[in-house]
Amino acid sequence: MELPHDALVNYIFPNNAHVVWSLMIVIYPFITGLIAGAFVVSALSHVMKIKAFDSIANFALIAAFSFGCFAGMPLLVHLGQPQRALEIYFTPHLTSPMSLFGYVYGSYMVLLTIEIWLIYRPHFIRMANQTTGLAGLIWKTLTLGVTTYHPDSAKVDHKMIGILAGLGIPWAFLLHGYVGFVFGSVKAISWWATALQPIIFLSSAVVSGMAMLLVMYSVIKRLRREPIDCGMLRTFATILWAAFILDLGLEVLELIHAHFQQSHEWSDIQPLLMGPLFESYAFGQMGVLSIGPILLLGVVAVLEVRDRTVVVLSNIGAFLLIFQVLVMRFNVVIGGQLISKSGRGFVEFHWEFFGKEGMLTAMVILTAPFVVYYIISRFIPIFEDPAARPEAPAPADGAVEPAPVRQATP
Amino acid sequence: MEKQKWNLEPDSRREFLANLVSGAATATVLMVVGPGASADHGVGGHSKKHRDLVYVINVNNCIGCGNCVRACKRENSVPSEYFRTWVERYVITKKGIYVDSPKGAIEGFKKINAAIRSESQLARTIPKMCNHCDNSPCIQVCPVGATYRTDDGFVLVDHEHCVGCAYCVQACPYGARFINPEKKKADKCTWCYHRVKAGKLPACVTVCPNKARMFGNLHDPDSEVAKVFKEDRWMTLRPEMHTHPYCFYVGLPREVR
Numbered sequence: 230m231e232l233p234h235d236a237l238v239n240y241i242f243p244n245n246a247h248v249v250w251s252l253m254i255v256i257y258p259f260i261t262g263l264i265a266g267a268f269v270v271s272a273l274s275h276v277m278k279i280k281a282f283d284s285i286a287n288f289a290l291i292a293a294f295s296f297g298c299f300a301g302m303p304l305l306v307h308l309g310q311p312q313r314a315l316e317i318y319f320t321p322h323l324t325s326p327m328s329l330f331g332y333v334y335g336s337y338m339v340l341l342t343i344e345i346w347l348i349y350r351p352h353f354i355r356m357a358n359q360t361t362g363l364a365g366l367i368w369k370t371l372t373l374g375v376t377t378y379h380p381d382s383a384k385v386d387h388k389m390i391g392i393l394a395g396l397g398i399p400w401a402f403l404l405h406g407y408v409g410f411v412f413g414s415v416k417a418i419s420w421w422a423t424a425l426q427p428i429i430f431l432s433s434a435v436v437s438g439m440a441m442l443l444v445m446y447s448v449i450k451r452l453r454r455e456p457i458d459c460g461m462l463r464t465f466a467t468i469l470w471a472a473f474i475l476d477l478g479l480e481v482l483e484l485i486h487a488h489f490q491q492s493h494e495w496s497d498i499q500p501l502l503m504g505p506l507f508e509s510y511a512f513g514q515m516g517v518l519s520i521g522p523i524l525l526l527g528v529v530a531v532l533e534v535r536d537r538t539v540v541v542l543s544n545i546g547a548f549l550l551i552f553q554v555l556v557m558r559f560n561v562v563i564g565g566q567l568i569s570k571s572g573r574g575f576v577e578f579h580w581e582f583f584g585k586e587g588m589l590t591a592m593v594i595l596t597a598p599f600v601v602y603y604i605i606s607r608f609i610p611i612f613e614d615p616a617a618r619p620e621a622p623a624p625a626d627g628a629v630e631p632a633p634v635r636q637a638t639p
Numbered sequence: 640m641e642k643q644k645w646n647l648e649p650d651s652r653r654e655f656l657a658n659l660v661s662g663a664a665t666a667t668v669l670m671v672v673g674p675g676a677s678a679d680h681g682v683g684g685h686s687k688k689h690r691d692l693v694y695v696i697n698v699n700n701c702i703g704c705g706n707c708v709r710a711c712k713r714e715n716s717v718p719s720e721y722f723r724t725w726v727e728r729y730v731i732t733k734k735g736i737y738v739d740s741p742k743g744a745i746e747g748f749k750k751i752n753a754a755i756r757s758e759s760q761l762a763r764t765i766p767k768m769c770n771h772c773d774n775s776p777c778i779q780v781c782p783v784g785a786t787y788r789t790d791d792g793f794v795l796v797d798h799e800h801c802v803g804c805a806y807c808v809q810a811c812p813y814g815a816r817f818i819n820p821e822k823k824k825a826d827k828c829t830w831c832y833h834r835v836k837a838g839k840l841p842a843c844v845t846v847c848p849n850k851a852r853m854f855g856n857l858h859d860p861d862s863e864v865a866k867v868f869k870e871d872r873w874m875t876l877r878p879e880m881h882t883h884p885y886c887f888y889v890g891l892p893r894e895v896r
Contacts, residue, residue: 237755238737240739246720307804317802324778415780493879570813
């Protein structure tokens, strides 16, 4: 293995023997990325008014919320003093990019919750009026005491949903762009220190969130034995394809820029990419996991193919993209720490399975959002319009049946 | 133990009053900004106060005995796998650069193999530790302000506030920080702040047999460190990082990072 800076032996600083930011910090930006990406899909319907996405706009929001519930979990597990986690709210040191996490994440989750509540308010009201006992009490609580739904309320709600969705786009971008900045601003680690880092994190976030939604949508529809909207899926795959080309372009640009500059950073990066990161970066992130999706989604986007082919190719492409982004997060977070600060050696990364920050914990945290999604989907309509349920009872005096918040695609 | 002559008190009543006024103004601003800001001990990582105390390492005098590493371990109860200070051996040859630091050089160094020795052009042992930088990345990135600079320029960790996120460990270009495996908090060299405040020298300086490690008042004309600056012989580690270290080196080979 080629060692950096003319080193004859692999020398790492004595305090550098371990990778300090481990799998938890790999999955943390991955999960926040999924939130940002999923939110963008919902905004394509609510803000950009792209009709094709109307049927999955609420699904995207619920998915974003489910992932959002666990975005802070990896950080909590990682902290040496998790009982002091709230210090980030109470004693933030504002020169640190990390100090903003609590505020950005907290406010984003509030925004997301309000938007979901407004969308599902007609459903909560209907259920509160239909059910009794403990369930009725819970539904009634969710209505916040307002159990009638007037056309005026629907109008205000609809307007508010649009505003929140519009606000949510920069907020989701901020949430994830800042995660990129946490890494990009560390000048001591050459592999991280680039102004492109937040933009790359952001674009890959959109890709991973969209890809995850596409796969989730197809799997859920199949499990529910419902037809897949192939027209929507084709549009979805095409936008995902374009987003990934942009994302990959930025990743390549970063590499080419560092190579052409031949700066002192490149003397760290080049041996890293040709050495310990070669397989996961060259073969994984930039190889199979990039070329595969570009070709597969490209076929769906450019060629006239049958519906079944659209479903198969776009799902395989999206599945590969989820892993592309996960591997990219790994390559950035772990890769940066593999270069010892000594500049003359590489640190070894040891995979742990049962450790506090091991693979088992990572898998549990990555699985948890799907469990939350499943539970939520048992109680509220995901693909159907919450304001237009056929089994709804006659409205109360002075109130009308809730007007559709958006049109559901059949 | 030799008592040092440096003066940590304000020079005059006027300076005291000026500090009092600026302190009161700062406190007011911090109260308005919020309780979080009370943990902030600097603005943008720059200390506003003039610094007197500096650490100087004369590489030409270091014999790599490891006394300093042992003294530091004893004085500060440093966990066995980690180091607040360590010594590196650099052997610069025609074919490349050989660097090692077995167990931080706590037991000194053994002979290196004959092949490298025969190619050697220059060999030096380099003590390393926290540089107590003036533009400290560790202070800048700490999300809760647990890493801070004292008025007399020491960069310290407040263990009552540290959340153990390790962002400071990532940000330090010198590998001086680590997460203490017992306390689960950030740890690093303090220049033996507790000793200095008691008028003593840092433990590593005290045990150095060849005056490779020096600590003193930059503005005391009789101090060893002042002479280094008078002759303008100093260097710092990785100046391209713009961290403005207050640990200065004499005779540092350019290959050292």
